[in-house]
Amino acid sequence: MGRALKLFAGVAVSAVCVWLSMRDVRLTEVLAALRHARPLGFLGVFCATLLGFWLRAVRWRPLLATEKRIGGASLFSATMIGFMANNLLPFRLGEFVRPWVLGRREGISKTRVFATVVVERVVDMLTLIAILGLALWVHPISETSEAGRLTRLGARTLVVMALALTLVIVVLEHQPKLMLGLVHKLTDSLPAPTRQRARAVIEQFLEGLGLFRDLPRLLWVFLLSVLMFGVVVLGVQASLWAMRIDLPWYGGLLILVVTAIGIMVPAAPGYIGTLNLACVAGLALFSVGKAQAVPFSWFYWAGQWLPVTLVGLYCLRREGLSLANLGHVREEGT
Numbered sequence: 001m002g003r004a005l006k007l008f009a010g011v012a013v014s015a016v017c018v019w020l021s022m023r024d025v026r027l028t029e030v031l032a033a034l035r036h037a038r039p040l041g042f043l044g045v046f047c048a049t050l051l052g053f054w055l056r057a058v059r060w061r062p063l064l065a066t067e068k069r070i071g072g073a074s075l076f077s078a079t080m081i082g083f084m085a086n087n088l089l090p091f092r093l094g095e096f097v098r099p100w101v102l103g104r105r106e107g108i109s110k111t112r113v114f115a116t117v118v119v120e121r122v123v124d125m126l127t128l129i130a131i132l133g134l135a136l137w138v139h140p141i142s143e144t145s146e147a148g149r150l151t152r153l154g155a156r157t158l159v160v161m162a163l164a165l166t167l168v169i170v171v172l173e174h175q176p177k178l179m180l181g182l183v184h185k186l187t188d189s190l191p192a193p194t195r196q197r198a199r200a201v202i203e204q205f206l207e208g209l210g211l212f213r214d215l216p217r218l219l220w221v222f223l224l225s226v227l228m229f230g231v232v233v234l235g236v237q238a239s240l241w242a243m244r245i246d247l248p249w250y251g252g253l254l255i256l257v258v259t260a261i262g263i264m265v266p267a268a269p270g271y272i273g274t275l276n277l278a279c280v281a282g283l284a285l286f287s288v289g290k291a292q293a294v295p296f297s298w299f300y301w302a303g304q305w306l307p308v309t310l311v312g313l314y315c316l317r318r319e320g321l322s323l324a325n326l327g328h329v330r331e332e333g334t
Contacts, residue, residue, distance in 0.1 A: 007090045010268050017265075017273030021280045025294045033243065033295035041242020045303030048235030050311065052228055053079055059224040062217050063116040063123075065210055070106055077315040078102035084312020085326050087270040087305055093329060100329045101319065115205045122169060123211075125162035127225040128260050132158070135253040141285060150281055154261035169209055232256055239300040247286050258282035259300075275301050 022030075057075040064070060082098030089097075099117055103110030132155055141148045171178075211218055233252040240247060240255075247255075262278025263271040279297035280290060316322070 003091070006266075010090060010266055013265060014268035014273035017267065017277040021273070021276040021290075021294060021297060025290045029291065030295050030298065033292070034299060037295070037299055038242040038244075041238045042299070042303055044238030044242070045235040045300065046307050048231050048238060049304050049307045052231040052235065053083065053308065055224060055228040055231060059221055059228060060116065060120070062221055062224075063120055063211060064113065065214070065217065066108055066112075068106065068108065070102070070108075074102060074105050077319060078105065080308065080312040080315045081319065081321075081326075082312075083308050084316065085323075087309045087312070088323065089326060090269055092266070093326065096329050097326050101321070105319065111205050115209050116211075118165075119169060119209060119211050122162065122165045123221055123225055124260075125158060126166065127222065127229060128257050129159055129162055130226075131229060131253055132257045135250055135257060138250045139248070139254060139285075146284075148285065151258055151261075151285065154258070158257075158261055158264075170212055172209055229256060235303065236300065239296060239303060243292065243296045243299055245283070245288060245292055245296060247283075247288075251286060254285060255279065255282040258285075270301075270305055272301065275304070 054076060057072065057079040060075050060079065061070060061072075078098050078101040081101050082094040084094070085097040086092055086094035095117055096114070099110045099113035102108070103113050136155075141151050211221060233256050236252040236255050236259075240252070258281060259275055259278040262274045262281070265274045267274045276294070276297040279300060280293040283293040283296065316326075
């Protein structure tokens with residue numbers, strides 16, 4: 001699929017999701033509800049979002065496990081630039097931008113850093129599965145409603161993806177010779193410079209998959225993951241309070257997992273539409289109607305999008321980079 005077609009498909013997905021979430025709701029009513037939101041709640045989600053990303057940057061350090069100690073400023077800057085890129089640029093480019101920015105600043109292998117981003121995604125999914133298990137234990141989801149069926153389908157997809165990626169990473173870590181042997185066979189016919197480059201890239205990537213060999217480091221990473229998602233839940237709770245929506249104490253946990261599943265769907269930059277529809281579906285599990293759910297979805301989306309984009313752009317400028325530079329990251333490779 002060409003890049004233009006992928007971009008069109010992503011925008012189309014977002015447009016459909018926005019339409020589905022806004023269907024049967026008047027825009028004037030949504031705007032009125034947002035005008036009556038508690039401003040302090042927006043400050044709460046704004047701060048919780050930045051604190052959550054700071055914890056994500058802190059968690060990145062043990063994932064890297066490099067001989068060179070990387071400062072917190074570098075980790076936070078690369079993290080914010082990467083997620084800002086996801087908000088403004090297509091194709092989830094931020095997943096490539098983060099390792100590129102950190103590798104460029106610290107002079108380390110970008111390919112090895114990218115491997116830690118892959119591991120990070122696995123850790124995220126495993127942590128979310130644990131949170132989902134807790135939420136379902138206290139609030140079982142019935143499949144009698146459309147929201148319940150979609151949530152259960154998304155949960156099953158999350159579990160399958162997490163287990164598959166974990167299995168792949170564990171196999172690659174414990175059987176690196178198999179991967180290297182396969183790469184050698186596949187690259188034998190290539191010109192010498194290209195062959196050496198491909199083999200070096202794979203070797204650097206495998207070096208970045210070291211987390212599952214170190215139990216103390218693995219436990220520390222999962223602890224930081226729980227803290228990070230706990231802060232995200234605080235942001236959800238602040239948004240619920242701002243929009244005057246009352247849910248049980250575990251409501252934020254379930255909304256967190258449902259929105260995390262929703263934004264996995266490829267869409268336009270900024271998770272627009274997919275996050276909104278996921279918020280509406282998550283609140284429907286607690287019998288919250290669209291009249292409240294739709295304004296909440298836009299409030300929460302803005303509370304996530306604004307701080308990440310503003311701080312990311314500031315960090316980008318401090319790094320002496322521009323959005324145009326980031327647009328070529330994928331072509332440059334790692």
